[in-house]
Amino acid sequence: MAPVDTSEDLETTAKLENMRLTIVFMLVGCRDEIKSIILVGQELLKKGHRVRVATHSIFQSVVLRTGLEFFSLSNDAQHPIARNDSGLVPGLSSSDQQEVFRGSKMLMHTLRKCWDACTHPGPDKGKPFVADAIIATPLAHAHIHCAERLAIPLHIMSISPWSPTRRFAHPLAQIQGGSEVDLEVQNYISYLLVEDSLGHEIYRVIDHFRRFTLRLPKLSLVKGMGFLGQFNIPHTYLWSPSLLPKPDDWNNFIDISGHVATADITPFTPSEDLSHFLKSAKDPVLVLLDLAQLSNPDSFLQTIKDASLKYDIYFLLDSKFQKVRSVPDIPTVFVLDSDPIEWLMPKISVLFTSGQFSSINLGLKFGKPMITLPLLRDQPFWSAAIHKAGLGSVPILEADFFSEKFVEAFRYCMQQDVRETAERLSEHGKLENGTVNAVKSFYRHLQSKMVQHSPTATDSASHPLRRTPLVPSSIMSAVPSRNTDMSKIESPSYPSQVTSSNSIEQVKPTFLVEAKGVSRNLMKAIVKPTVSHIADAYNKLETQNDSLAAKAIQKTDLSKTDMAMKVAKNVGFGSAVACGKIALLPFKSKFCNSQD
Known part of the structure; x- marks a missing residue:
């Protein structure tokens, strides 16, 4: 705060x-x-x-x-x-x-x-x-x-x-x-x-x-x-x-x-079909996922159908699913029209989301446990945060989305301690502005x-x-x-304004040097990896008249880069959008299942 x-x-x-x-x-x-x-x-x-x-x-x-x-x-x-x-x-x-x-x-x-x-x-x-x-x-x-x-x-x-x-x-x-x-x-x-x-x-x-x-x-x-x-x-x-x-x-x-x-609940009169569904539904699950982000919407809906028929779970599907022909036509699955989500939230038991920030805010506001199926960008991050906070089950990967896996997550969210945690965090959120x-x-x-310049x-x-x-x-x-x-x-300091505090010997002297016992040379390799050190080597080569000295500098700086990349070999981008677009680095991630 x-x-x-x-x-x-x-x-x-x-x-x-x-x-x-x-x-x-x-x-x-x-x-x-x-x-x-x-x-x-x-x-x-x-x-x-x-x-x-x-x-x-x-x-x-x-x-x-x-x-x-x-x-x-x-x-x-x-x-x-x-x-x-x-x-x-x-x-x-x-x-x-x-x-x-x-x-x-x-x-x-x-x-x-x-x-x-x-x-x-x-x-x-x-x-x-x-x-x-x-x-x-x-x-x-x-x-x-x-x-x-x-x-x-x-x-x-x-x-x-x-x-x-x-x-x-x-x-x-x-x-x-x-x-x-x-x-x-x-x-x-x-x-x-x-x-x-x-x-x-x-x-x-x-x-x-x-x-x-x-x-x-x-x-x-x-x-x-x-x-x-x-x-x-x-x-x-x-x-x-x-x-x-x-x-x-x-x-x-x-x-x-x-x-x-988010917006307050506004008065709303539901259709007869929706009213009938909500009266008959026991612990309904509201599904808020972006249809366009699913790699196989038909397979997703088949899993929803299986979970509903085998385990008698009621589902409310977002209106975007109206565009899909394979939506199950069964009494336990209802596709929303233009019904306001805020109005529906108090009437559901579990929120099923991909980890989008807006849907997480809804879950927090109304104190609802959440099942997450992260798909793109920062969704794996927020899905993990939900589980760590005690608000929901372990995130489900799309490749692992089967009815048994979903039912396991649903039962986890229905546990008393999870529901109480969601309600408690909702009360805390009401005090935040x-x-x-x-x-x-x-x-x-x-x-x-507001400072006084020293004369x-x-x-x-x-x-x-x-x-x-x-x-x-x-x-x-x-x-x-x-x-x-x-x-x-005071006018703020910005990139072209050189200050002594930005010297290369003082770059980000964080906990890594002292608490983790990392050497200062390795520290500089970690905080200025790849691009920066290659550029450093290149610029020194341009301005160095002595070719032997230039080769030594190049060898030293590129070895720093190699060291940094070895340290970072297990860091991968977790976004299908980012993969192949944000960098030329050879990173991999279990969340990067597709290429644009």
Whole structure:
């Protein structure tokens, strides 16, 4: 949860609220993430701020219904990023040069539109727009570069963790057993490998965008692409700490807001057929899975039919299953029409989900045990979190989905202790107000920028080189400080601003060195694997006149890379969408059963 506010924090927060900021939301990601963060935008709008949401055109109606301003990042509803419900850009790791070109062109277009979203007046030409702050999802890659150009604060919000931790692996990674390396080490480096490999894909496009659109200095790949961690960019994660507590190794730049409330139950009169089914159904199971994500919908429905007939289990199927001809026509299976899910939740006993964030929120809100069948992206991660929290059974793989397996999971969820755990966590969730806490987190980190520049400091390496904003930001206006009446909110440090704390000898000196007894050389190989060390070797070779010395450097650095890859050999991406698109690394995962 966000830290408790002190009286001074509350006083400063009130002053920031009165500033009437102009805030741009850069949202690139899955539908659940975008919808959750839009709720935070609504809360900021209530406080008098001007809020613009820059996202893909398929979300235009969702944004406009909330009263927020909309700015399109792409006018094509079939844009691959939007169509795949993902922030990953297809084609950048393809061997087909034409596909690489198309992917690069799409990414460059999105980056430029993100910049326009910060500075362009939009449809209302008479109402200028210059962002005072940026709130973005991790995969909106332009965020930190636009913030650097305008010298304004950046805040990351997401429904999935992107901050390295020992406690659990990156949601797009799957740690497999049998490794000699400590599991906590594998968890930690999974974030660094995802970060570096994704950075490798987009580096050239990002660098071109910085130099020719934003007129910023060339980006150094040698230091890696992990800017958000290097520059302590504030993060707020929008999930309940009852489901996934904040790891001990996350610093105070990272908050967990708590449960983001969904819509309240609205009055609804069910059809006679639905009313009759609910009266006769004993402990019904609500099935909320994305039909398009199933590799074999007919096989899935046959298993549902077998479980229903053999074990007398009642099923309510999502309305999307109306499109499938093989839906069982039996009294114990009912296909919903446009019936509101919120209205149905109190009337079911178990929720059957793929681990989508929105359905997990529903299960938590109404205190329902959950059976999970993870299919794509971060679904294996959240499915595992549900089981660990005592909210549901062990996740079922699609390849193992048979009636006996489902019935075993159903019986587990019907146990008294599981039902009581679900009800208890639901009560905890009712005390959380994720949207309000997310706004408090945003204010708190703006407040943390209030510092007084030391007039006596002489070490230039310790002071970021700042560039003048194109237009003065509201946040740069004077704000009364606890120590001086001349304090301003400090311009954040960003990629092209070199500081002594970012030297290669001080890169992420985490628990790995001391607690795990890992040597410092191996540590540097772990935290800067593959792409970074290869680039390091390449750049040294370019600037080294002595060919013998150059060969020695190349051999040393590439050996670090080999060592890092050996350590990371059991880290694999757990997403069918990500496989073959996020990196060129030879990773495998039991969850990656298909290729696009």
